[in-house]
Amino acid sequence: xxxxxxxxxxxxxxRNRLGLWLFVISDSFVFIGLFVTRIVLLGPNRPDLNQILxxxxxxxxLLSSFFMNRAEVEMAHxxxxxxxxxxxxTMTLGVLFLLGVVGVEWQLAPxxxxxxxxxxxxxxxxxxxxxxxxxxxxxxFIVWNNGRRSVYTADKHWGVEAAxxxxxxxxxxxxxxxVGLYLMGSPV
Amino acid sequence: xxxxxxxxxxxxxxxxxxxVWVMLMLGVLTFGEFLVGVIAPPWGSALLLVxxxxxxxxxxxxxxxxxxxxxxxxxx
Numbered sequence: 001x002x003x004x005x006x007x008x009x010x011x012x013x014x015r016n017r018l019g020l021w022l023f024v025i026s027d028s029f030v031f032i033g034l035f036v037t038r039i040v041l042l043g044p045n046r047p048d049l050n051q052i053l054x055x056x057x058x059x060x061x062l063l064s065s066f067f068m069n070r071a072e073v074e075m076a077h078x079x080x081x082x083x084x085x086x087x088x089x090t091m092t093l094g095v096l097f098l099l100g101v102v103g104v105e106w107q108l109a110p111x112x113x114x115x116x117x118x119x120x121x122x123x124x125x126x127x128x129x130x131x132x133x134x135x136x137x138x139x140x141f142i143v144w145n146n147g148r149r150s151v152y153t154a155d156k157h158w159g160v161e162a163a164x165x166x167x168x169x170x171x172x173x174x175x176x177x178x179v180g181l182y183l184m185g186s187p188v
Numbered sequence: 189x190x191x192x193x194x195x196x197x198x199x200x201x202x203x204x205x206x207x208v209w210v211m212l213m214l215g216v217l218t219f220g221e222f223l224v225g226v227i228a229p230p231w232g233s234a235l236l237l238v239x240x241x242x243x244x245x246x247x248x249x250x251x252x253x254x255x256x257x258x259x260x261x262x263x264x
Contacts, residue, residue, distance in 0.1 A: 183225025184232030
């Protein structure tokens with residue numbers, strides 16, 4: 001790339017990053033709203049949920065962040081096969097998380113979405129978060145497919161960075177939701 | 189100045205290593221949260237501080253928030 005092209009790319013990259021972080025901050029306000037709703041409506045109580053399942057799905061999401069970070073590092077160093085492999089593992093862990101929460105936890109929960117504040121809080125928090133995980137998995141699939149087709153290079157891989165930041169954001173949100181839904185207060 | 193192959197390999201190892209340490213720390217803290225939450229639920233709100241601590245690590249080392257304030261490509 002010429003010096004001008006490099007400078008142009010750096011400017012675009014800086015703007016893209018700012019835009020992405022502004023989106024992350026604005027999206028986090030919705031999650032903060034949901035968390036405050038949990039505090040107000042449930043107070044010192046918490047839904048009686050399966051603790052082993054809760055910590056298991058949390059571990060899956062943390063692990064997925066680890067592999068996403070590896071994928072980004074590998075791409076930044078031009079190791080495309082490792083990027084593709086790690087992104088695939090991240091996607092798989094994301095799908096397993098979704099299956100754990102929506103496919104298992106929602107079925108095991110001893111209450112439904114219409115069963116008072118507890119149901120409303122639990123299903124809206126996990127549902128909204130699961131929707132973000134689903135969109136994250138779709139984003140990762142696009143990035144993974146692009147990676148397989150050699151769209152990214154060590155010098156130019158904004159798509160990978162954006163997908164990684166979004167994925168880690170979803171992980172950060174769950175760190176708080178896990179505490180709010182599974183650990184804070186006494187089970188009722 | 190272009191990096192040598194050794195420098196590139198070394199920086200890759202360093203970045204991957206940092207990722208492993210962050211993951212280990214997140215794992216230990218999450219297991220601690222789980223134990224406290226199950227054994228002593230009234231301490232639950234203190235666990236929010238632990239969650240915030242974990243979030244700061246992810247935002248710093250995995251999301252690379254510092255790149256926002258760098259003029260150069262930073263990572264690309």
